[in-house]
Every structure is written in C-alpha cells, then in structure tokens.
Amino acid sequence: xxxxxxxxxxxxxxxxxxxxxxxxxxxxxxxxxxxxxxxxxxxxxxxxxxxxxxxxxxxxxxxxxxxxxxxxxxxxxxxxxxxxxxxxxxxxxxxxxxxxxxxxxxxxxxxxxxxxxxxxxxxxx
Numbered sequence: 001x002x003x004x005x006x007x008x009x010x011x012x013x014x015x016x017x018x019x020x021x022x023x024x025x026x027x028x029x030x031x032x033x034x035x036x037x038x039x040x041x042x043x044x045x046x047x048x049x050x051x052x053x054x055x056x057x058x059x060x061x062x063x064x065x066x067x068x069x070x071x072x073x074x075x076x077x078x079x080x081x082x083x084x085x086x087x088x089x090x091x092x093x094x095x096x097x098x099x100x101x102x103x104x105x106x107x108x109x110x111x112x113x114x115x116x117x118x119x120x121x122x123x124x125x
Contacts, residue, residue, distance in 0.1 A: 044099055047088040051105075055080045075114075082109045 058077040062068050090101035 042090055044090045044092045049086050051084040051086055053082040077114045080111045082107055
C-alpha cells in the first residue's frame, strides 16, 4: 500500500510539473514511427506497402512561437501530399546482431503554396 501511495505521489508531481510542448516541422524526416531512422524493421521476408503522407499548415513560427512571414497577419498556407510505393527485403543474415535489410521507394510529391501577401497571380507547375 505504501509503494502504491509513493507511485501515486510521483505521478501526481510529474503531472503538475508538465509543461505544454511546442514544435513545428523542421527537417525532411517523416513524422511518426516509420522508416530507416525510426529504429523499426519487419521480420525477415519480402514486403510491399503504399505510403501516403499529407502535411498541411497555415503558419510558420520562430523559436519564440511568433508567426513569421512577409506579413504575419496575412493568410497563406502550404500543403504537401506524397505517395510512395515501398519494397522491403529483410534477410535472415545478421550483422552486429541485427538482421540485414534494405528498402527501395519511388516517391511522388505534390506541394502547393498559397501566399496572397506576395501578390502573385500565376500558378506554377
């Protein structure tokens, strides 16, 4: 019972000390648990999958959380859509205790930018 009370107190203090996290996409890595840098790998075998990723945003913020842009109060947005068929192969061979594997991907990416602050009237393709 005493151990449970200590655990409850620890959880309570941790929740009281928690602060909101603030972040934005910085870099070219896919968000979530996916890909070579995610540290995940399927069991040995051959796999195929279709990956879809959509990233829409209407604000870009600096490290202090302030909106940045040519006119921070002007509307605008960026949307990225990506489709990527993937082929995985994981062998039963071990290298330093891990299965050796590889994957290939052929991505199709479409991005759109809406920035009325720039006063552009053309569509670029």
